[in-house]
Amino acid sequence: MKIGFLGPKATFTDIAARSLFPNETAVAYPTIPACFDALNENEIELAVVPLENALEGSVNITLDYLIHEVDFPIIGELTAPIRQHFMVHPDHVKEWDKTEAVYSHSHAIAQCHKFLHKELKGIPCESTTSTAAAAQYVKENPDLRAGAIANELAAEVYGLAIVKEDIHDFDFNHTKFIVLSSKELSINEDRKEFSGNKTTVMVTLPADRSGALHQVLSAFAWRNLNLTKIESRPMKTGLGNYFFIIDVDMKQDDVLIPGAVAELEALGCSVKILGSYPYFQLRNKNTKVLQD
Amino acid sequence: MKIGFLGPKATFTDIAARSLFPNETAVAYPTIPACFDALNENEIELAVVPLENALEGSVNITLDYLIHEVDFPIIGELTAPIRQHFMVHPDHVKEWDKTEAVYSHSHAIAQCHKFLHKELKGIPCESTTSTAAAAQYVKENPDLRAGAIANELAAEVYGLAIVKEDIHDFDFNHTKFIVLSSKELSINEDRKEFSGNKTTVMVTLPADRSGALHQVLSAFAWRNLNLTKIESRPMKTGLGNYFFIIDVDMKQDDVLIPGAVAELEALGCSVKILGSYPYFQLRNKNTKVLQD
Numbered sequence: 014m015k016i017g018f019l020g021p022k023a024t025f026t027d028i029a030a031r032s033l034f035p036n037e038t039a040v041a042y043p044t045i046p047a048c049f050d051a052l053n054e055n056e057i058e059l060a061v062v063p064l065e066n067a068l069e070g071s072v073n074i075t076l077d078y079l080i081h082e083v084d085f086p087i088i089g090e091l092t093a094p095i096r097q098h099f100m101v102h103p104d105h106v107k108e109w110d111k112t113e114a115v116y117s118h119s120h121a122i123a124q125c126h127k128f129l130h131k132e133l134k135g136i137p138c139e140s141t142t143s144t145a146a147a148a149q150y151v152k153e154n155p156d157l158r159a160g161a162i163a164n165e166l167a168a169e170v171y172g173l174a175i176v177k178e179d180i181h182d183f184d185f186n187h188t189k190f191i192v193l194s195s196k197e198l199s200i201n202e203d204r205k206e207f208s209g210n211k212t213t214v215m216v217t218l219p220a221d222r223s224g225a226l227h228q229v230l231s232a233f234a235w236r237n238l239n240l241t242k243i244e245s246r247p248m249k250t251g252l253g254n255y256f257f258i259i260d261v262d263m264k265q266d267d268v269l270i271p272g273a274v275a276e277l278e279a280l281g282c283s284v285k286i287l288g289s290y291p292y293f294q295l296r297n298k299n300t301k302v303l304q305d
Numbered sequence: 306m307k308i309g310f311l312g313p314k315a316t317f318t319d320i321a322a323r324s325l326f327p328n329e330t331a332v333a334y335p336t337i338p339a340c341f342d343a344l345n346e347n348e349i350e351l352a353v354v355p356l357e358n359a360l361e362g363s364v365n366i367t368l369d370y371l372i373h374e375v376d377f378p379i380i381g382e383l384t385a386p387i388r389q390h391f392m393v394h395p396d397h398v399k400e401w402d403k404t405e406a407v408y409s410h411s412h413a414i415a416q417c418h419k420f421l422h423k424e425l426k427g428i429p430c431e432s433t434t435s436t437a438a439a440a441q442y443v444k445e446n447p448d449l450r451a452g453a454i455a456n457e458l459a460a461e462v463y464g465l466a467i468v469k470e471d472i473h474d475f476d477f478n479h480t481k482f483i484v485l486s487s488k489e490l491s492i493n494e495d496r497k498e499f500s501g502n503k504t505t506v507m508v509t510l511p512a513d514r515s516g517a518l519h520q521v522l523s524a525f526a527w528r529n530l531n532l533t534k535i536e537s538r539p540m541k542t543g544l545g546n547y548f549f550i551i552d553v554d555m556k557q558d559d560v561l562i563p564g565a566v567a568e569l570e571a572l573g574c575s576v577k578i579l580g581s582y583p584y585f586q587l588r589n590k591n592t593k594v595l596q597d
Contacts, residue, residue, distance in 0.1 A: 043411065043414070043430065043432075044411060044414055044415035044418065045415050046415050046418035046474075047415075047418070050418075050422075073478075074412070074415050074416065077474075077475055081475065119335065119336060119434060119435075120366070122335070122336055123336035123337050123338050123339075123366050124366065126336060126338035126339070126342075130342075138335065140335075140434035140435075141434065142411060142432035142433065142434060143411075143432075182338070182369075183369055183373065186365075186369075224526040224529070224531075226522060226532060226535065227519070227522040227523060227525070227526035230518060230519040230522060231519060233519070234516040234519035237516070239516075240518060241537075241547070242537050242547070243518065243535060243536075243537050243549075244535075244536050244537065245533075245534050245535050245536065255533070255534070257535075
């Protein structure tokens with residue numbers, strides 16, 4: 014089976030795709046829309062793209078395509094910790110603190126602001142197009158005495174040594190990835206990362222009036238349906254019109270969710286189920302630190 | 306007065322800062338945390354950073370800093386359309402469709418997926434660290450026969466000619482920027498972009514239980530307080546704990562908002578007002594297209 018993911022190699026999306034589908038062929042695509050096109054054109058059976066809090070892809074593009082362009086269901090979700098490490102060329106491990114330049118994606122540089130301020134104050138930071146590109150550049154230019162901020166997969170793929178791990182400012186920073194399928198495949202729930210099932214619903218309100226959202230939530234609340242996420246998004250028809258993405262913490266059933274949907278439609282809302290699927294959580298694992 | 310913004314020059318944040326404060330000195334900072342530091346250290350009086358849907362900065366970093374690190378109030382918001390244009394070196398305007406490479410930020414390349422597929426199919430796209438960097442590169446390398454995807458300010462600043470305007474896939478794509486101040490300044494509402502006042506409230510739920518959010522919204526609904534945005538965000542203490550960012554469509558008053566806040570606190574929620582401020586909308590303006 015072929016899995017498409019938002020590349021390049023060694024992105025966080027790559028880590029997510031490898032964890033969920035370790036034995037399949039993974040194909041990197043340069044953008045999120047390119048992933049969706051590949052799914053449309055049957056180049057791949059599954060696509061793994063970031064949905065939240067990603068460094069590499071704009072989350073808004075994923076949502077825009079899900080809502081306006083792509084009619085494939087979400088078949089799975091993976092939450093993975095975002096861990097940034099400081100890595101240097103293997104020749105420079107001992108004198109890593111004499112680094113003369115730091116390379117990384119600008120968002121990763123921003124995420125590690127405190128580390129850079131404390132440990133490498135005044136050292137110039139150069140932006141690259143991805144954290145993986147930074148790792149590759151540092152490996153290919155040992156004379157530069159440069160360091161990269163990137164993930165553990167990038168260290169492994171490009172052969173750098175991690176000298177400081179977990180240098181990001183905020184712990185518990187996670188990214189969510191979703192898996193889309195053109196073939197109505199399902200992901201095996203029988204694995205240690207399995208955490209439960211959820212159903213994602215998109216609700217468009219009939220008018221922008223006070224209390225309408227409250228009414229929508231009533232349809233879920235009186236059925237004791239637990240909502241784990243709610244997000245308002247502007248409609249593409251102009252400012253001021255909103256729809257809501259709601260995660261219900263259960264698998265789609267025959268009674269409760271259809272009942273809530275019918276009630277919302279009777280109130281004049283338009284409702285679309287984006288998928289009912291298992292979600293998985295990748296735990297932190299210790300990386301190997303090569304510092305002496 | 307000195308205004309800090311997320312740079313480099315000619316980003317969308319630069320456009321936002323110039324529109325709100327045309328006569329002040331604007332200083333570019335490489336990351337969002339660097340903007341906040343400058344505010345902390347009194348290098349600048351105001352900071353303009355993206356809050357939603359940005360190309361250049363991670364929105365999550367702005368929210369993380371607002372919630373965990375920075376205690377300055379939001380004093381204003383500006384919504385600006387995201388418009389991407391295709392631009393080439395002035396020497397190549399006539400034969401722009403013979404472009405041999407396209408340079409831009411990867412998110413902008415993704416946002417213009419359909420244009421690239423239709424008009425420049427098969428032409429290689431190269432990622433740059435910002436749309437402004439792409440424009441600069443294309444200007445400095447006229448021999449390359451390259452084009453850049455960037456905004457109108459970048460075309461102006463770097464001296465490129467826009468040959469196709471509004472090439473982004475989705476119309477009505479907007480970015481929100483917020484203005485923070487360390488000096489309790491206020492922004493003059495007497496300007497044509499003024500659209501109203503809002504109050505942003507952060508609510509942390511006492512426990513992750515079904516219907517809790519519904520109860521929170523009741524406190525606003527029965528007071529007829531209109532909510533224009535609601536977003537759940539994971540707490541930094543681990544997965545599964547959420548707080549909510551809620552925009553109430555009015556200026557903070559002495560009765561209704563304090564009443565709702567008191568009620569929420571009585572229910573065991575923790576509540577923080579992130580700011581009560583005017584919001585502004587930048588309209589589309591026509592760019593000059595140089596195509597013959």
